[in-house]
Amino acid sequence: MGWVDMRRLRVGTLLGLVLALALGLGLVARSFGRVAGGGPPATDCYIELDGVDSTTNRVECTDCDPGCDRDGVTQPNGSCTFRVAACLNQPGIAACTPTALKKAKVSPKKLGIEVPSDLSGGSVCGAFTDVVVKAKKKRKLRLFAKAAGKPAKKDVDTIVLLCKPQQGACPTTTTTTTQPRISTTTLVSATTTTKPPTTTTKPSTTTTGPSTTSTISLATTTTVGGTTTTGAATTSTGTATTTTPTTTTITTTT
Numbered sequence: 001m002g003w004v005d006m007r008r009l010r011v012g013t014l015l016g017l018v019l020a021l022a023l024g025l026g027l028v029a030r031s032f033g034r035v036a037g038g039g040p041p042a043t044d045c046y047i048e049l050d051g052v053d054s055t056t057n058r059v060e061c062t063d064c065d066p067g068c069d070r071d072g073v074t075q076p077n078g079s080c081t082f083r084v085a086a087c088l089n090q091p092g093i094a095a096c097t098p099t100a101l102k103k104a105k106v107s108p109k110k111l112g113i114e115v116p117s118d119l120s121g122g123s124v125c126g127a128f129t130d131v132v133v134k135a136k137k138k139r140k141l142r143l144f145a146k147a148a149g150k151p152a153k154k155d156v157d158t159i160v161l162l163c164k165p166q167q168g169a170c171p172t173t174t175t176t177t178t179q180p181r182i183s184t185t186t187l188v189s190a191t192t193t194t195k196p197p198t199t200t201t202k203p204s205t206t207t208t209g210p211s212t213t214s215t216i217s218l219a220t221t222t223t224v225g226g227t228t229t230t231g232a233a234t235t236s237t238g239t240a241t242t243t244t245p246t247t248t249t250i251t252t253t254t
Helices: 003-025
Strands: 047-050 058-062 079-088 101-107 129-134 138-147 154-164 198-201 212-217 220-224 227-231 234-238 249-252
Touching (some): 047 101, 129 138
Parallel strands (some): 058 154
Antiparallel strands (some): 079 129, 101 138, 212 234
């Protein structure tokens, strides 16, 4: 075995020890499995109890242990809640071959643990049901399944649910730390565009009209009966007219 293989072996051993220690301290929540019941291996897969974990037909749980007590209470309350379901024809038992069933049930019936309606031989499970057991007490469940073919093989299991009182503080599960979100704000500077003022100048225009002299009539002499009257000439002089438009300046600023 080379140096690299020895190093990998040491790392794997260390990780295994850390995981075992975490499970022992209750730092990691244990997963839920199935209990076949311990009947004859050739038929033991016909019906099983899902949601609990044990290598025998005796399932023990301690009050407020999150690994098995499913009531969600973090303080001892004098009971254990087992959340279980009936499953048919599950894989995992090498000697047992799933088969069509004629009948399957779980008793006592008052617990309400329903078996699946599909008995055709597929791997199916019923709905989960809570079974409450008081501390220092136990509850017996009887699982029964009968094959549809000949010979009519049976799977009969008795599973015991036992609740133990909590002697100390309730164990805790794994704590997940969530990193806070970091908000990023991008500031866009305001852009101001200033157009230079525009000046429009119209040229000054001067119009000068010529002087106008109008003579209405010449001097006249009228003689009536020896009397002579002389009228003076009338002269009308119009002054020159000058029109000067002012200069207009328009300034526009944007």
